[in-house]
Amino acid sequence: MHSPTAAAAPRAASPLPGLLLASLGAVAFSGKAIIVKLAYRHGVDAVTLIMFRMLFALPLFLALAWWAGRGKPPLERRDWLAVLGLGFSGYYLASFLDFAGLAYVSASFERLVLYLNPTLVLLLGWVLFGRRVGARQGLALAVSYAGVLLVFGHELRLEGENVALGAALVFGSALSYAVYLVYSGEEVKRLGSLRLTGLATSVACVLCIAQFLLLRPLSAATEVAEPVIWLSLLNATACTFAPVLMVMMAIERIGSTLAAQTGMIGPMSTILMGVLILGEPFTAWVAAGTALVLAGIWLLARWR
Numbered sequence: 487m488h489s490p491t492a493a494a495a496p497r498a499a500s501p502l503p504g505l506l507l508a509s510l511g512a513v514a515f516s517g518k519a520i521i522v523k524l525a526y527r528h529g530v531d532a533v534t535l536i537m538f539r540m541l542f543a544l545p546l547f548l549a550l551a552w553w554a555g556r557g558k559p560p561l562e563r564r565d566w567l568a569v570l571g572l573g574f575s576g577y578y579l580a581s582f583l584d585f586a587g588l589a590y591v592s593a594s595f596e597r598l599v600l601y602l603n604p605t606l607v608l609l610l611g612w613v614l615f616g617r618r619v620g621a622r623q624g625l626a627l628a629v630s631y632a633g634v635l636l637v638f639g640h641e642l643r644l645e646g647e648n649v650a651l652g653a654a655l656v657f658g659s660a661l662s663y664a665v666y667l668v669y670s671g672e673e674v675k676r677l678g679s680l681r682l683t684g685l686a687t688s689v690a691c692v693l694c695i696a697q698f699l700l701l702r703p704l705s706a707a708t709e710v711a712e713p714v715i716w717l718s719l720l721n722a723t724a725c726t727f728a729p730v731l732m733v734m735m736a737i738e739r740i741g742s743t744l745a746a747q748t749g750m751i752g753p754m755s756t757i758l759m760g761v762l763i764l765g766e767p768f769t770a771w772v773a774a775g776t777a778l779v780l781a782g783i784w785l786l787a788r789w790r
Contacts, residue, residue: 504739508748511732515749516756518725519593521717522585523764528711532585537698537707538715540581540691542722547691550727551684558681568673569682573689576666581690582697583659590652592766595637597756598779599656604786605630606664614668626785633778640771679737683730750780 525535561569588596605627611617619627641649666686673682698707736745753776760766 501740504736504745505748507732508736508740508745509751511729511736512749512752513755514725514729514732516597516752517759518721519588519596519756520759520763521721521725522588523593523760525714525717525721526589528714530710530714532582532589533698533701534706534710535714535718536582536585536694537702538710538718539721539726540694542719543726544688544691544695546723546727547684547687549684550730551681551688554678554681554684558678561677561685565673565676568669569677569685570689572666572670572673572682573686574693575662576670577687577690578693580659580662580666582694583655583662587652587655587659590648591641591656593760593764594753594757594766594768594772594776595641595649595653596656597753598634598637598776599653600660600663601750601753601779601783602630602634602657602660603664603667604783606661607667608786610664610668623786626782628782629785630779630782633775633780633782636778637772637775640769640775680734683734687730750783753780 522535584596584600608617608619608623608627612619638649638653641653670682670686677685733745733749736748740748757766757768757772757776761768
């Protein structure tokens with residue numbers, strides 16, 4: 487016979503919905519690289535491609551910013567300056583460098599480099615704020631970077647010197663987003679994660695559209711192949727806006743640590759989609775490099 491206390495105790499919420507949301511969000515984010523590589527087959531350049539992605543995403547993120555800001559106090563001047571800076575670093579510059587880098591490297595390698603974000607946040611904390619990096623954290627960093635270097639060396643032999651340029655661009659993207667993560671903490675507390683994401687991404691969308699208008703004639707937008715338009719629409723919705731919501735909802739249900747660890751399936755899903763959709767080779771080098779990167783990130787999360 488159960489005691490009254492035991493009978494009245496509420497059942498713990500199942501983590502499965504949160505885990506499912508985090509998994510779907512990670513896979514959807516990873517699909518961006520596949521869509522970009524498919525679009526490049528139609529002769530489009532990075533400036534035009536990212537413009538279409540952000541053009542389709544802008545109304546969605548404006549709606550998100552409005553929805554998340556209902557009933558909240560208006561932004562102060564310091565908030566607007568922070569949103570502009572974070573939007574530039576975290577979404578405009580990071581997205582543009584990523585798109586540009588994907589013209590030279592495989593989707594699998596791009597995803598591995600981007601998954602160095604937690605290590606870059608740790609390193610920036612050390613460089614900018616003097617935060618101590620322990621021996622175990624240093625070991626986790628070494629493991630992750632060894633995996634990236636392993637795959638980089640393999641790609642360099644296969645694809646040639648342009649891989650170095652592509653790797654530098656994608657690493658710049660990861661570094662730019664790490665700067666966003668380091669400096670966004672205080673603003674997240676003031677505005678909330680959804681409102682900040684909606685506002686900062688809207689800023690990035692406007693910057694990407696303005697970049698296109700400055701660097702390309704308007705005719706460049708009408709001359710792209712029709713599949714580029716549909717791929718960009720898919721990228722803006724299924725691989726940009728939807729995963730933002732799914733990951734945020736997952737964090738609400740299972741916490742940021744477990745959501746981040748679940749997101750480690752991202753590189754694996756990119757590799758699988760790269761093999762099945764793009765015909766990219768899956769070699770022992772790629773498998774070993776991926777295992778090292780994921781092991782390093784897992785160790786970093788465990789030893790933090």
